[in-house]
Amino acid sequence: MILESEWETTMLDWLGELGWEPTTGSAVEAGRKGLDDLVLSDVFLHALRRLNPGVPDTFLAQAQAEMLTPKSQDALAENKAFHALLAHGFHGLAYVDSSGAEQTPTLRLVSPNPDENAFHAVQQVRIVHGQNSRRFDVVLYVNGLPLAVVELKQAGAANATIAKAHAQIGTYLAEFGTAFRSVVTTVISDGISAQYGTPFTPLNHYSPWKVDDFGTPVETGPNTPELETLTYGLFDLRRFLDMVLNFTAFDEDSGHITKRIAKPHQYFAVRKAVDSTLKAIDSTGKAGVVWHTQGSGKSMEMELYANLVMTHPELLNPTIVVITDRTELDGQLFAGFRRSTLLPETPVQVTRRSELRERLANTASGGIYFTTLQKFGRSAAERDSGLDHPMLTDRRNVIVMVDEAHRSHYDDLDGYARHLKDALPNATLIAFTGTPISTADHDTRAVFGEYIDVYDLSRAVDDGVTVPVYFEQRLINVGLTPDMTSEDLDRIADETTEGLDDAERSRIEKSVLVINAIYGAPERLHALAADIVAHWEARRATVEPALRDGDSATTPHGKAMIVGATREICANLYTEITRLRPEWHNDDITKGRIKVVYSGNATDTEPIRNHVRRDSENQVIKKRLTDVNDEIELVIVKDMMLTGFDAPPLHTLYLDRPLKGALLMQTLARVNRTFRGKQDGLLVGYAPLAENLREALDEYTETDKTTRPVGRDVDEAAGATRDLLNALDRLLSGYDWMGVLRSGTKSARRDAVAGAVEYLRSPSTPGNRVDDGEETLADRYRKLSARLARMWALSAGSQTLDDKRIDVNFYEEVRVWMAKYDAKEREANGQPVPDEVLRLLRGLVADATVSSGITDIYEAAGIPKPSLQNLTPAMVQQFKDATNPHLAIEALRDLLVEEADKATRKNLVRNRDFSERINELMLRYTNQQLTSAQVISELAELAKSISEENARGAKFDPPLNHEEIAFYDALANDPGALETMGDDVLAAMAHDLLAIVRKDSRTDWTRRDDVQAKLRSSVKRLLRRHKYPPSKQPEAVKLVLEQMEAIAPDFQA
Secondary structure, three states: OOOHHHHHHHHHHHHHHHOOEEEEHHHHHHHEOOOOOOOEHHHHHHHHHHHOOOOOHHHHHHHHHHHHOOOOOOHHHHHHHHHHHHHHOEOOOOEEOOOOOEEOOOEOOOOOOHHHOOEEEEEEEEEEEOOEEEEEEEEEEEOOEEEEEEEEOOOOOOOOOHHHHHHHHHHHHHHOHHHHOOOOEEEEEOOOOEEEEOOOOOHHHOEOOOEOOOOOEOOOOOOOOHHHHHHHHHOOHHHHHHHHHHOEEEEEEOOEEEEEEOOHHHHHHHHHHHHHHHHHHOOOOEEEEEEEOOOOOHHHHHHHHHHHHHHOHHHOOOEEEEEEOHHHOOOHHHHHHHHEOOOOOOOEEOOOHHHHHHHHHHOOOOOEEEEEHHHHOOOHHHHHOOOOOOOOOOOOOEEEEEEOOOOOOOOOHHHHHHHHHHHOOOOEEEEEEOOOOOOOOHHHHHHHOOEEEEEOHHHHHHOOOEOOEEEEEOOOOOOOOOOOOHHHHHHHHHHHOOOOOOOOOOOOHHHHHHHHHHOOOHHHHHHHHHHHHHHHHHHHHHHHHHHOOOOOOOOOOOEEEEEOOOHHHHHHHHHHHHHHOHHHOOOOOOOOOEEEEEOOOOOOOOOHHHHEOOHHHHHHHHHHHOOOOOOOOEEEEOOOOOOOOOOOOEEEEEEOOOOOHHHHHHHHHHHOEOOOOOOOEEEEEOOOOHHHHHHHHHHHHOOOOOOOOOOOOHHHHHHHHHHHHHHHHHHOOOOOHHHHHOOOOOOHHHHHHHHHHHHHHOOOOOOOOOOOOOOOHHHHHHHHHHHHHHHHHHHOOOHHHHHHHHHHHHHHHHHHHHHHHHHHHHHOOOOOOOHHHHHHHHHHHHOOOOOOOOOOHHHHHOOOOOOOOOOOHHHHHHHHOOOOHHHHHHHHHHHHHHHHHHHOOOOHHHHHHHHHHHHHHHHHHHOOOOOHHHHHHHHHHHHHHHHOHHHHHHHOOOOOOHHHHHHHHHHOOOHHHHHHHOHHHHHHHHHHHHHHHHHOOOOOHHHOHHHHHHHHHHHHHHHHHOOOOHHHHHHHHHHHHHHHHHHHHHHHO
């Protein structure tokens, strides 16, 4: 049996080969302040001298004492604070040098260059605190700071498991919490397996290191133990420093801190992505595609990548544009970026096209902007004039990161991909995807390039990053009529899953009726419910013991998801299941074992409306599904939560819907997340899935195929044009536009176009009321007509299309009209538009007097164009009495947004305040909490506040200018501070703050850490001098510095 001491000695030999200096705990004890602290103080002070020449020893010793003194007993909070010192240096030192000048240096604790650091690998380190005394097997020191702790168990001992090693780390952390404040990573090994994480990482998130120096998988075994590959991989001097400084991250959300460290596949993928980006910036602009299977941490890779490119000296502080799916703009990816403390800037959601243009055109560097591809659309005027999307910047240091760049999300959608290139001609594009790019998806490859790195299903399972998912087919008999085949049923089911609201109106009403009649037949649902209940109770019983939390008496509740074909089927299946198990039902959303989650609205009928809830209520249910101790176990869905939703306790998926391709694999990934004790996920297929699953997996094995995306001849384009025309004919089959066009009336063409636009935009048209994330009839028209325009440009000269010119011209004019109303709809804030606004847009088209001629929305609404100055009570009443009050509301909202932006130019507090108040009013109106008359009155009152904004500074003595009032608002943002300090004191402080900005106006301090530190010190001193409440100071300092950054460019011009 190999003893722990033998593993320790062997590991130290490996570390010695890498450049670490092996030694023993007894040999270094004299260099520690005490046995309760792991730091080698003398080594650390010597390193501070070496890395910070010119700083007097007295002040280095003072800084060392401050850095090594814990501020609390919270081990995780202390660890986060100390890691900030490792990554960014110590900023708390200020002294006057021999010449009388004040110095505020940033002290470096470690260097990314191995030659500038001291590395020690210490065996058997003794630590004592109170009654607790332990010996750590191996501690790795960099510059005297303990950055890694290794816990080894002997191979061959039955109870010496890797779980026991992990538990031992937990014990150390509980007993010596603050001693871990500098520890970045912990390693656990039982002699067979070896994994690493952080001191705070759950066991299921620890990772092995089974790759070589290039990230290529290597075989491990008796001759090449995992501990060896981990040691040579993780503790290579340069790579370990890189992991410490750039690949360790913290999340902070509502006071809760989480620490993460990159896994090997994440590290190498991100490093390759950065290298590929550096090459692409000076060449094609195509950095490539990172395909890492879902559940393997793609979001963290994007975060790590963003940080590295933003801080890379060769990239000159680039602007990052993150493009997500339109339904995921406010999803988990943005939430993750927002929680991260790693990123040098706070990410911003850009929900309006005008805001996106302004930010990209006016940003010289920096910024992380989340948006959707659709925000790169042209304005109505640009479309009408045939202009390209305007260039927003020709800078090369703009990087566009696209999340899930599949054809279904991308594919030159309505020309947006081209517009993106027009807007940012020198930007570099990179894509991150959790499922492979289809071998037929040529456009995506042409835009982004080839794969940068691939981490497939097998590697993810082998590394323990995800769990394996098994497939079980359990067909419930489906009764088919003689003229209906199973292939017909699959086809119809596919149609209803491409962006439709199955319960109310669909693109093809008959299809939904067929699905409900066959998959939702009462006798079938009765049998399905009985089978699911029996299967779940058996499955739950087998999985539950593994999910238990140690010796806890709490019963864990693993979760299962049931996916139905339509909302009606979901609702009826719930009824059948709760008829069998009535105790699972509860009307309270916070109670009960089973829930149904889908989107809907007030027009839904029973049984669908029984489960329609507000989004906030659905969020409660989603949160319950992530808590293994919550009693909820089953959730029935149609589309919601199939993608972008992670609930690690979810281990079983019942699929009664024939999904295909990427959506099938994304849905399957709901059950592949790791969780304590979870060994596998299970996909139970009630719909025919075996062939679909095989076809989807085929893409995972043929990732190297490529096909030329250009070179198609005109005949192919002509054929594609006819296909598109046929598709558009089918799309508009519910409206006889040709009949209207041939009516011979004076306004025939206008009426035909207006009628088509009305049909496409109206919520009452089958196919326009859809679940979240699905395509409406109008969405499909936009895609098809945009493709028609491109194909027609290639094939218009073909004589075979002479009979189709009228059709093509008509569809193009409809496309132009649609674009006009889309532009107006999106300009305000990019949020989902209420049905009332959709109806007013339809009415606007109907009121057109010339083809494609409507541009004045105020005239169409029957109201004069307002301004804040003439918004009298009489005019407000005109808004209320307008022919279409909904259009009046939108027009008034647009006016307030525009005027508020002008009035609060670069005043962060007031700008946010007005924006939030406007959005709150519109949200209450959308949710029918305010009538149209009430919201118009509220908006009119808010308009008064906006019109008075510019005069606010005059009430002070002496008056405050625009910049001073902005600082006043930053200081007064906390009501308690305002009450304590009073207006006069805060006004005086605002005047002083502006003077500080002007003093440093010649320096671009936003990009210089030393100047920022000096400014921060000046602000702190100012607050202390004026006795600003100490508890309020940290937030005030942060807000004041943000305000300084906002106005700084005005003084540097």
